[in-house]
Amino acid sequence: xxxxxxxxxxxxxxxxxxxxxxxxxxxxxxxxxxxxxxxxxxxxxxxxxxxxxxxxxxxxxxxxxxxxxxxxxxxxxxxxxxxxxxxxxxxxxxxxxxxxxxxxxxxxxxxxxxxxxxxxxxxxxxxxxxxxxxxxxxxxxxxxxxxxxxxxxxxxxxxxxxxxxxxxxxxxxxxxxxxxxxxxxxxxxxxxxxxxxxxxxxxxxxxxxxxxxxxxxxxxxxxxxxxxxxxxxxxxxxxxxxxxxxxxxxxxxxxxxxxxxxxxxxxxxxxxxxxxxxxxxxxxxxxxxxxxxxxxxxxxxxxxxxxxxxxxxxxxxxxxxxxxxxxxxxxxxxxxxxxxxxxxxxxxxxxxxxxxxxxxxxxxxxxxxxxxxxxxxxxxxxx
Amino acid sequence: xxxxxxxxxxxxxxxxxxxxxxxxxxxxxxxxxxxxxxxxxxxxxxxxxxxxxxxxxxxxxxxxxxxxxxxxxxxxxxxxxxxxxxxxxxxxxxxxxxxxxxxxxxxxxxxxxxxxxxxxxxxxxxxxxxxxxxxxxxxxxxxxxxxxxxxxxxxxxxxxxxxxxxxxxxxxxxxxxxxxxxxxxxxxxxxxxxxxxxxxxxxxxxxxxxxxxxxxxxxxxxxxxxxxxxxxxxxxxxxxxxxxxxxxxxxxxxxxxxxxxxxxxxxxxxxxxxxxxxxxxxxxxxxxxxxxxxxxxxxxxxxxxxxxxxxxxxxxxxxxxxxxxxxxxxxxxxxxxxxxxxxxxxxxxxxxxxxxxxxxxxxxxxxxxxxxxxxxxxxxxxxxxxxxxxxxxxxxxxxxxxxxx
Numbered sequence: 001x002x003x004x005x006x007x008x009x010x011x012x013x014x015x016x017x018x019x020x021x022x023x024x025x026x027x028x029x030x031x032x033x034x035x036x037x038x039x040x041x042x043x044x045x046x047x048x049x050x051x052x053x054x055x056x057x058x059x060x061x062x063x064x065x066x067x068x069x070x071x072x073x074x075x076x077x078x079x080x081x082x083x084x085x086x087x088x089x090x091x092x093x094x095x096x097x098x099x100x101x102x103x104x105x106x107x108x109x110x111x112x113x114x115x116x117x118x119x120x121x122x123x124x125x126x127x128x129x130x131x132x133x134x135x136x137x138x139x140x141x142x143x144x145x146x147x148x149x150x151x152x153x154x155x156x157x158x159x160x161x162x163x164x165x166x167x168x169x170x171x172x173x174x175x176x177x178x179x180x181x182x183x184x185x186x187x188x189x190x191x192x193x194x195x196x197x198x199x200x201x202x203x204x205x206x207x208x209x210x211x212x213x214x215x216x217x218x219x220x221x222x223x224x225x226x227x228x229x230x231x232x233x234x235x236x237x238x239x240x241x242x243x244x245x246x247x248x249x250x251x252x253x254x255x256x257x258x259x260x261x262x263x264x265x266x267x268x269x270x271x272x273x274x275x276x277x278x279x280x281x282x283x284x285x286x287x288x289x290x291x292x293x294x295x296x297x298x299x300x301x302x303x304x305x306x307x308x309x310x311x312x313x314x315x316x317x318x319x320x321x322x323x324x325x326x327x328x329x330x331x332x333x334x335x336x337x338x339x340x341x342x343x344x345x346x347x348x349x350x351x352x353x354x355x356x357x358x359x360x361x362x363x364x365x366x367x368x369x370x371x372x373x374x375x376x377x378x379x380x381x382x383x
Numbered sequence: 384x385x386x387x388x389x390x391x392x393x394x395x396x397x398x399x400x401x402x403x404x405x406x407x408x409x410x411x412x413x414x415x416x417x418x419x420x421x422x423x424x425x426x427x428x429x430x431x432x433x434x435x436x437x438x439x440x441x442x443x444x445x446x447x448x449x450x451x452x453x454x455x456x457x458x459x460x461x462x463x464x465x466x467x468x469x470x471x472x473x474x475x476x477x478x479x480x481x482x483x484x485x486x487x488x489x490x491x492x493x494x495x496x497x498x499x500x501x502x503x504x505x506x507x508x509x510x511x512x513x514x515x516x517x518x519x520x521x522x523x524x525x526x527x528x529x530x531x532x533x534x535x536x537x538x539x540x541x542x543x544x545x546x547x548x549x550x551x552x553x554x555x556x557x558x559x560x561x562x563x564x565x566x567x568x569x570x571x572x573x574x575x576x577x578x579x580x581x582x583x584x585x586x587x588x589x590x591x592x593x594x595x596x597x598x599x600x601x602x603x604x605x606x607x608x609x610x611x612x613x614x615x616x617x618x619x620x621x622x623x624x625x626x627x628x629x630x631x632x633x634x635x636x637x638x639x640x641x642x643x644x645x646x647x648x649x650x651x652x653x654x655x656x657x658x659x660x661x662x663x664x665x666x667x668x669x670x671x672x673x674x675x676x677x678x679x680x681x682x683x684x685x686x687x688x689x690x691x692x693x694x695x696x697x698x699x700x701x702x703x704x705x706x707x708x709x710x711x712x713x714x715x716x717x718x719x720x721x722x723x724x725x726x727x728x729x730x731x732x733x734x735x736x737x738x739x740x741x742x743x744x745x746x747x748x749x750x751x752x753x754x755x756x757x758x759x760x761x762x763x764x765x766x767x768x769x770x771x772x773x774x775x776x777x778x779x780x781x782x783x784x785x786x787x788x
Binding site for chain 1: 408411412415416419426429430432433434436502503504505506507509510516517519520521522523524525528529532533536727728730731733734741745748754755758761762765766768769770773
């Protein structure tokens with residue numbers, strides 16, 4: 001240990017060196033996530049090529065080669081033999097039909113009001129921090145359907161025409177899509193709750209009936225349900241009684257989605273701890289007050305994401321009504337293809353692209369909302 | 384406590400029947416039964432009256448009548464002179480065909496996308512994410528229309544073709560054509576060889592497991608099985624004198640213009656309706672399967688991987704022996720319900736006139752007016768499919784639960 005006095009001992013901390021350039025910033029991120037190994041690099045290159053080969057033609061079709069204005073098919077015909085892009089002029093010309101169907105043009109303001117009211121009441125209902133939830137819900141679930149019904153179908157009081165009658169046969173486009181999806185979900189909610197409670201009931205007959213009902217509707221495809229409601233339902237009714245076609249479809253859709261709703265609600269009911277039931281019973285509450293005051297408010301809050309997901313499914317499934325001869329958004333687009341005024345090679349692609357964009361915007365938005373609610377509700381239950 | 388309450392509490396428990404939950408239960412159930420019976424009675428009497436007015440004889444007799452319409456694709460012998468019953472059976476077979484092929488491809492695509500979604504590679508996981516979100520949020524019917532009216536109309540016309548896979552498969556507006564196996568006498572031995580191979584593989588894998596349990600020695604089951612299942616039929620094929628030949632589609636390029644194109648009935652042909660429907664169903668369902676696979680793999684906690692690594696298992700065995708068996712437990716139940724969804728969604732075939740159960744049934748319904756019987760057949764078929772599936776799921780869940788602890 002003779003040389004111990006020659007040891008150098010640093011008394012101050014050395015200055016911190018910056019991390020190597022290759023591990024930070026964009027370069028570091030790329031090295032870590034894109035080029036960490038040879039196989040990863042190959043995957044990255046394949047992925048970029050794949051994305052490019054899909055996105056580039058799409059942009060070419062939808063934007064670069066697209067025709068934005070025009071009077072008829074002449075504008076959208078391929079110039080000098082090449083492939084032409086999207087014919088947005090056709091969508092523009094048909095836009096009112098895609099929204100309202102054949103609803104009388106001078107009456108479409110009624111549809112606009114319904115859409116506006118719907119949005120106006122839905123937005124505060126969907127924002128968790130907005131006040132007056134109960135009033136809002138009652139307005140949305142009870143008042144809005146009644147007002148919309150009279151606004152859309154017409155109102156005649158004592159022979160005086162307040163709003164001219166509009167037959168449902170001329171409804172179409174997004175209007176029909178929204179009416180079927182929203183009515184289906186709103187009407188199936190109470191039925192679904194009743195079925196879910198029935199399935200968890202201790203009374204054997206009620207339980208059995210609920211199970212049979214739920215499993216029956218969940219086991220068959222929607223299209224057979226629609227056929228059933230349009231072909232079989234009239235046979236069940238006494239002579240002389242007829243239902244409107246839209247109403248028949250609505251009944252089928254409601255019964256169908258009630259079964260799915262029941263399973264969603266049942267999931268919520270099962271998630272409520274038994275202590276809640278026992279606590280309510282210890283307070284002397286009977287079955288319905290217990291459900292109404294204690295269990296359902298908690299269970300329904302938990303299943304909001306599930307309800308939204310059911311709604312997304314139903315919203316997409318409304319397209320099936322075109323098979324039984326109704327014109328929803330897709331049906332309206334499909335039927336516009338027969339119009340020779342706009343017949344071009346790109347008409348079909350443009351129409352489907354427009355439909356896809358509309359459905360994607362609605363469904364993706366709703367699924368984001370559902371995820372947001374799920375996260376929010378999740379933290380609400382954490383201790 | 385007030386005096387009155389004390390009085391009532393002290394009185395013997397003689398609650399009236401109205402307040403007894405047991406009797407209230409009986410009452411409500413009786414009420415429900417009465418309501419349902421009344422509803423059923425009203426519906427039945429109305430239906431009978433309506434059918435009489437429309438001169439429709441209810442019953443299954445119509446199934447024997449001659450159908451009189453052609454079906455563009457059938458797996459069973461069928462002609463216009465066949466009966467309605469045969470037509471519906473052909474439709475049912477087509478539904479099964481679409482479901483099986485769709486499930487096969489949906490599973491493959493779904494697993495690839497689901498795993499890609501968890502990839503460390505940012506580009507790959509983004510592409511998988513975009514695929515899932517785009518496909519899930521666009522209605523299936525729109526996708527079927529897209530494939531049928533937009534994509535399959537862009538392929539060559541009848542007198543031209545696109546060929547791929549070394550000129551063995553050809554695509555044009557009339558569908559996909561490829562070689563068709565022609566079985567000659569003696570070919571049944573190949574089938575027997577295949578069955579023997581499969582049985583032998585199962586036996587070998589059982590024996591290998593027992594051996595490993597007893598001695599710890601491993602036996603290459605995979606390669607033995609591959610040899611038995613693939614090799615045995617191939618050997619039989621040569622031993623029996625090659626009783627199977629391939630019939631390639633015949634593309635006529637010369638001669639009168641109307642004769643050009645593929646010769647009818649030569650080689651095997653998939654009609655464009657089938658292609659569009661299967662493609663749309665497989666791609667749509669794959670997006671849902673991908674999410675199920677991702678959730679299943681994520682449900683296996685990271686500690687399992689670490690424990691496996693600590694035991695000295697390499698990447699491959701860790702996945703095969705630790706992660707996948709546990710992930711499958713989470714994956715299989717929702718996966719079966721997706722399979723069921725695909726089967727039910729195959730009923731959308733009616734929109735592009737592919738002759739499935741619903742489509743053929745709809746034609747029969749229009750011709751005969753036997754609404755109740757036809758819809759009854761539909762419901763019965765789909766319900767039994769879904770009941771069988773849920774029975775399988777229950778069985779599987781129970782089996783898995785036993786393994787757990």
